[in-house]
Amino acid sequence: MWHWRIWSCGGHHGPMTSHEVLGALALTTGGYSIESLSLGPLQPGEARIRVRAAGMCRTDAEAFHMVALPAVLGHEAVGDVLETLGDCGDIEVGDRVAVSYPSCGTCPECGRGRLWLCERNWALSFDGTRLDGSKPITWQNQEVSSAFFQQSSFAALANVPARSLVKIGAHIPVDIVAALPCGLLTGSGAVTNVLEISEGGCCAILGTGAVGLAAVMTARIAGAADIVAIDIHDDRLKLSRELGATHAVNVGSADAEAQIRDQFPQGISHILDTTGSAQAWEMALRVIGRGGTFAFVTTPEPVEMFTVSPFELFLKVASMKSVLLGGANPREQIPLMLQWWSQGQFPIERLVRSYPLEDINDAASDSACGRTIKPVIIMPD
Incomplete structure (x- = not known):
């Protein structure tokens, strides 16, 4: 040492x-x-x-x-x-x-x-x-x-x-x-400040790293009725269920998108991507509900370009939002997360x-x- x-x-x-x-x-x-x-x-x-x-x-x-x-x-x-x-x-x-x-x-x-x-x-x-x-x-x-x-x-x-x-x-x-100061602030702020998920709402979180799991926990605290965690790692998906996700979908399975459509035939109203994957964006735009909101916190690389069709958004009158730093003021969001943690609702230690x-x-x-x-x-x- x-x-x-x-x-x-x-x-x-x-x-x-x-x-x-x-x-x-x-x-x-x-x-x-x-x-x-x-x-x-x-x-x-x-x-x-x-x-x-x-x-x-x-x-x-x-x-x-x-x-x-x-x-x-x-x-x-x-x-x-x-x-x-x-x-x-x-x-x-x-x-x-x-x-x-x-x-x-x-x-x-x-x-x-x-x-x-x-x-x-x-x-x-x-x-x-x-x-x-x-x-x-x-x-x-x-x-x-x-x-x-x-x-x-x-x-x-x-x-x-x-x-x-x-x-x-x-x-x-x-x-x-x-x-807390960057990753978890981004995930929690994306839910509270950008997607504004409320009690009884429905959301999907693509990627269950630190940012995604913070979003899962915050959506649960907000009272969302349906929280869909989407990832390729079964251990992360298991943890996401323990932290508040109501559904967990491994996109490595051939019927992943069909599982989502079966559970949510009207689509999902709020979707957050934390992966920066073009494939994740494409799937999100296919399963988003009418009038829904798709938000993303990162892209693959700052200068990388990938193509998605805006037609899915247009047809569903949906919107796309970029999220930087959770749209959060740190002097508000960090004390809020610590308050949740002290109450046992935001188990950061996990x-x-x-x-x-x-x-x-x-x-x-x-x-x-x-x-x-x-x-x-x-x-x-």
């Missing part, structure tokens, strides 16, 4: 010198290497946090092809505020916080409180720099892509915008919190497996092959 001394600056509220910190560096050759990194000074409006844990999801894997390498990734942190600089709103030294997605705070959509529609969201997430072009982390005296989602939290310290922070109770296990930082490559491998639904990286003391 790695042990790395982290110096806390207590209640200091001004710029500081760089900090040596242990972190995982994503390499051009693939995989991660545990390295000594240097984290630079804060900028106004930022907080330095001692990262306790960070969730891992498919976005981290895709980032190997989306950001300049080497890079420090990680975008679902939970930690403790060590210091702040400038106006950080209600964030104070000593707070336990979750770190969610970034937003600029100045564009019209941010001004309306719709942070997930921030005009600079993509740049803030994937450019590997702050908006001013600076990179907070260096390695061997060279700048590396960092400020990933404005946090780069696969390291024991992170400089993060205070506006990305959500205060949470210090009594909540860090692996529970670290599962999805999570924790890994020490030095085993981050095992976490990535287990996630890629489906062995682990939601890996969480635990930082060294």
Whole structure:
């Protein structure tokens, strides 16, 4: 087990010198290497946090092809505020916080409180720099892509915008919190904010990874009468039934679509795709009900194109919606999920497996092959 001394600056509220910190560096050759990194000074409006844990999801894997390498990734942190600089709103030294997605705070959509529609969201997430072009982390005296989602939290310290922070109770296990800020927020928010599934409703969830299972649990909490989980893995489908799905369909079977049509001859009113599969889209458009809504949270690749006919949508007067970050404000959705968890309605622990930082490559491998639904990286003391 790695042990790395982290110096806390207590209640200091001004710029500081760089900090040596242990972190995982994503390499051009693939995989991660545990390295000594240097984290630079804060900028106004930022907080330095001692990262306790960070969730891992498919976005981290895709980032190997989306950001300049080497890079420090990680975008679902939970930690403790060590210091702040400038106006950080209600964030104070000593707070336990979750770190969610970034937003600029100045564009019209941010001004309306719709942070997930921030005009600079993509740049803030994937450019590997702050908006001013600076990179907070260096390695061997060279700048590396960092400020990933404005946090780069696969390291024991992170400089993060205070506006990305959500205060949470210090009594909540860090692996529970670290599962929430991106993937589970997306799945739960897609149900509550985009599809707006209500009591007695009918929905299908294509793909039962972390995002899909969060959607299943949220649909159950919303009181949906019919929740159809669709996947190719029987073990995931079994878990989905345990978490609230009323039907489970393995699309690997020859009669999968016939099973859905037999159960729902009028079609399914709300469908969420979490797979980014063209075949999933095609099936969804065939089984959607009249006036229904098809929502998707990802595509196969940002630049990949595939063809689906809009005629099925037109005939059924159905609609298609893209979902980014669950259409959710983190300061609303994360506390809501934690409230459900505390009530026993949102058993996040059923999805999570924790890994020490030095085993981050095992976490990535287990996630890629489906062995682990939601890996969480635990930082060294």
